[in-house]
Amino acid sequence: MTHAPSDRFDPSTATIAIVTFNRSGLLARLLTSITTMDPKPGHIVIVDNASTDDTTDVVESFREGLEPARLVYRRMETNTGGSGGFSEGMKVAYELGSEWIWLMDDDVEVIPDGLAKMGKWAPRFKSIQGRRYDYDGSAFYWQYRVAERMGIPIPFAPAEFDESGFKPMNSGCFEGMFIHRDIVQQIGLPDPRFFIYWDDQMYGWLASRKTQSVIVDEFVLRRTREIKQWDMGIRHMNASSNAYRYYIMRNRAYIKKYYRALEVYNPIAFGLGTTLTFGKELIRLLFVERTVRGTSNLVRGLRDGRRISKDGSWRPMPPLEPHIV
Known part of the structure; x- marks a missing residue:
């Protein structure tokens, strides 16, 4: 149908x-x-x-x-x-x-x-x-x-x-x-x-x-799962992990790719967004997890993201064929 x-x-x-x-x-x-x-x-x-x-x-x-x-x-x-x-x-x-x-x-x-x-x-x-x-x-x-x-x-x-x-x-x-x-x-x-x-x-x-x-x-x-948080008064900031720290920075490259493909990419504004994201993750490390260990994962994510940005073969996910059952 x-x-x-x-x-x-x-x-x-x-x-x-x-x-x-x-x-x-x-x-x-x-x-x-x-x-x-x-x-x-x-x-x-x-x-x-x-x-x-x-x-x-x-x-x-x-x-x-x-x-x-x-x-x-x-x-x-x-x-x-x-x-x-x-x-x-x-x-x-x-x-x-x-x-x-x-x-x-x-x-x-x-x-x-x-x-x-x-x-x-x-x-x-x-x-x-x-x-x-x-x-x-x-x-x-x-x-x-x-x-x-x-x-x-x-x-x-x-x-x-x-x-x-x-x-x-x-x-x-x-x-x-x-x-x-x-x-x-x-x-x-x-x-x-x-x-x-x-x-x-x-x-x-x-x-x-x-x-x-x-x-x-x-x-x-x-x-149903409790997550460690920092209570900021009007908002909370959740704890993270090394994997999340890596991917939150690496995947900025995929967002950039989609933005470029859809012609909404602004390098200055997007660069500011990347800087703010990096800063937010540093704050999360300091005030939620009480450590500076893990910063290297943010840097590694940025580095690997640059490789993705240079991939000329990358394409967005394609539309699906209408499926009739």
Whole structure:
């Protein structure tokens, strides 16, 4: 069948796509929350990034409990990072004919009526982000807008909602992105070359160039993993890792490539964004992790990014062929 626009949301046309890696306990908690959902989606796709724990057994133990949703389990041969996992999850969901694809990591749980809350907005928008509770039950703040020319999140975009119940966004987060297949078809799959970090921001930005993207005042997810934070009063800064420090700088090169391809690249503004990103990560090291060790990963990321910038064969992710089921 082909997918025509509708003023009604059919939960059976939605797919939840989950990426997991060696966190079977968190995955089990997420799957348990899905068993209590009302309504449930038509499909649940789990992409396992070559876990070495008991993830496979955990997934199989939930197969019957998730019905009537159909469970599709894809185990990758190697760890492709969150970027590769979400790219594969999106691909599987798209090929299943899903009209809506709801992406999430394994360290959240779904509010029982979360899909109904997202579906309420589906007739109006095609790229939607819901809200999340943090580990402690507080509202999790996510930077939903980017300063386009600098390629960095705007940290102090207003957190409050007006009576409309939504705010325009030009970014994205794979911890809860709810996106229509029409937009996926136009912008292609998430780019696995990012491995981790900046991939969802870039994907959300690409989506916002095709449709009105919004964050809505609906709490639909809850984080289940506590992360060390620095309380800045009006905002928090989370702890990171050496891998994240490397990729946050290296992947600036991929953002630059997309900006060049779409003719929005401004070298001065983007260079300032890179400098601010480097400085922010130094602050994170000093005030969240109380160390300066890890700075070398930032430098290494910049160095490897320069090689990517010089790659003349690089191309953006291509649009997808319309898929008829």
